[in-house]
Amino acid sequence: MFADDFAPDCYWTQDAPPPAAPPGPPPAAADVVIVGSGYTGLTAARETALAGRATLVLDSGPLGGGCSARNGGQVAFSIKPGHGVLTARHGARVATRIYQEALEAVANLRALARDQRLDCDWRDVGCFVGAHTPRLFGALVHEAESQPQGLEMPFRVVPRERQAEEIDTPFYHGGVVYPGDAALHPAKLIVALHARAAAAGADFRAHCAVEAIVRTRGGFEVQTSQGTVRARQVLIATNGYTGRFAPWHRRRILPIGSYIIATEALDPALVRRLIPHGRNIGDTRRVVVYYRPSPDGRRILFGGRAAAGETDARRCVPRLRSMLAQIFPELAGVRVSRAWMGFVGFTFDTLPHLGERDGLYCCMGYCGQGLPSATYYGRKIGLTMAGRPGGETALAGLSFPSRPLYTGNPWFLPAAIVGYRLRDALGI
Ligand SMILES: Cc1cc2nc3c(=O)[nH]c(=O)nc-3n(C[C@H](O)[C@H](O)[C@H](O)COP(=O)(O)OP(=O)(O)OC[C@H]3O[C@@H](n4cnc5c(N)ncnc54)[C@H](O)[C@@H]3O)c2cc1C
Numbered sequence: 166m167f168a169d170d171f172a173p174d175c176y177w178t179q180d181a182p183p184p185a186a187p188p189g190p191p192p193a194a195a196d197v198v199i200v201g202s203g204y205t206g207l208t209a210a211r212e213t214a215l216a217g218r219a220t221l222v223l224d225s226g227p228l229g230g231g232c233s234a235r236n237g238g239q240v241a242f243s244i245k246p247g248h249g250v251l252t253a254r255h256g257a258r259v260a261t262r263i264y265q266e267a268l269e270a271v272a273n274l275r276a277l278a279r280d281q282r283l284d285c286d287w288r289d290v291g292c293f294v295g296a297h298t299p300r301l302f303g304a305l306v307h308e309a310e311s312q313p314q315g316l317e318m319p320f321r322v323v324p325r326e327r328q329a330e331e332i333d334t335p336f337y338h339g340g341v342v343y344p345g346d347a348a349l350h351p352a353k354l355i356v357a358l359h360a361r362a363a364a365a366g367a368d369f370r371a372h373c374a375v376e377a378i379v380r381t382r383g384g385f386e387v388q389t390s391q392g393t394v395r396a397r398q399v400l401i402a403t404n405g406y407t408g409r410f411a412p413w414h415r416r417r418i419l420p421i422g423s424y425i426i427a428t429e430a431l432d433p434a435l436v437r438r439l440i441p442h443g444r445n446i447g448d449t450r451r452v453v454v455y456y457r458p459s460p461d462g463r464r465i466l467f468g469g470r471a472a473a474g475e476t477d478a479r480r481c482v483p484r485l486r487s488m489l490a491q492i493f494p495e496l497a498g499v500r501v502s503r504a505w506m507g508f509v510g511f512t513f514d515t516l517p518h519l520g521e522r523d524g525l526y527c528c529m530g531y532c533g534q535g536l537p538s539a540t541y542y543g544r545k546i547g548l549t550m551a552g553r554p555g556g557e558t559a560l561a562g563l564s565f566p567s568r569p570l571y572t573g574n575p576w577f578l579p580a581a582i583v584g585y586r587l588r589d590a591l592g593i
Pocket residue numbers: 200201202203204205206223224225226227228229230231232233234235236237238239240241243373374375376402403404405406407408410422423424425455468506507508509510528529531532533534535536537539
């Protein structure tokens with residue numbers, strides 16, 4: 166099952182290792198300290214640095230070493246609640262604005278990648294969403310056809326008879342193609358965003374964990390594993406890795422492990438036959454799976470929730486591999502060359518949250534789809550902190566919910582996953 170070169174490591178960082186950060190302790194003071202160097206932290210840092218604020222980005226691990234260098238690289242519309250649900254919760258105006266922002270987020274990332282010529286293997290491949298039961302094919306089509314007026318994403322219905330044009334599998338009962346989705350290389354994007362923030366003047370320290378943030382008269386004292394930094398403003402950009410140093414935020418984020426494997430190198434003709442247009446693929450199961458060809462077209466990267474509780478990535482290989490073979494039976498004997506995982510940050514209302522509370526800024530909670538939204542909202546929070554226009558968002562001012570007795574460990578998740586799996590198996 167394991168290829169000879171197997172490593173329990175991220176496929177992406179092989180050809181895009183983490184950017185280097187200056188060695189040594191952090192400086193004694195900065196205008197802005199950003200905790201976390203993923204897409205959120207790096208895009209925010211560029212804006213505060215461009216505004217002339219001395220900006221320091223700290224990470225407890227390598228730069229970009231959280232979700233941002235290790236995700237599936239699939240760029241899609243990324244607001245989970247439907248327009249109707251958002252309208253009931255927040256009114257039609259806010260719901261529509263949240264939807265517009267989600268569309269803008271994808272367009273922004275595309276413009277950034279293409280117009281700024283970011284070296285991140287951007288591909289406008291689109292996405293195929295497969296229905297895993299006949300009833301859910303109807304539901305998929307209904308969902309695509311009833312998108313809110315004026316906010317529609319283009320789509321194309323693919324009946325089962327024509328499914329082989331999109332994906333060579335007997336597993337699905339038809340699906341829907343969203344041609345506006347895209348794919349990229351997540352770790353190359355980190356390298357590019359780091360370069361932009363550094364060029365704007367931001368400073369960085371890796372392996373420098375924030376242990377406490379203490380309010381002082383002029384701002385904050387940020388205590389780290391490498392020394393203390395005084396800061397006028399602090400941004401918490403730790404998403405699914407938010408630790409005890411930020412207990413209020415930790416009570417509002419559900420860290421949920423997502424697991425991926427990369428197959429061994431396959432014949433590119435085989436990969437092209439299985440996924441002819443090289444699209445991103447997802448399906449209707451509640452326990453999410455997502456997969457796509459690697460940028461060189463030689464491997465399939467297959468991810469999802471492979472275990473009820475959290476475990477190490479290597480232990481998820483048998484399950485992910487058999488899920489892959491369930492879709493592509495001819496890959497039953499395929500070997501796996503990489504396996505890795507990361508913690509996505511969910512929220513109780515499945516919306517991202519950003520803003521300021523008691524002088525501390527935060528931006529987090531992309532619910533597993535941070536490629537467009539972390540880059541988009543990271544920029545907005547950076548502009549807000551810098552006092553520049555453009556930071557306005559419909560999400561500002563929405564309350565960031567928690568639940569009684571929840572302190573940051575989603576102990577209830579394994580039971581929920583088992584329930585979702587059962588519903589997936591029954592097709593309900
Ligand atoms: C396996 C997987 C697949 C995914 N697939 C997709 C996908 O296909 N498409 C998509 O849109 N999204 C996907 N996501 C989600 C996406 O990667 C995230 O939403 C996004 O990267 C979040 O960026 P971020 O900067 O907010 O957080 P992160 O990139 O997670 O960065 C947070 C950083 O904070 C640091 N940190 C934490 N605590 C401290 C501390 N005390 N001191 C200093 N630093 C600290 C961490 O080390 C980390 O580097 C996936 C995620 C995973 C794990």
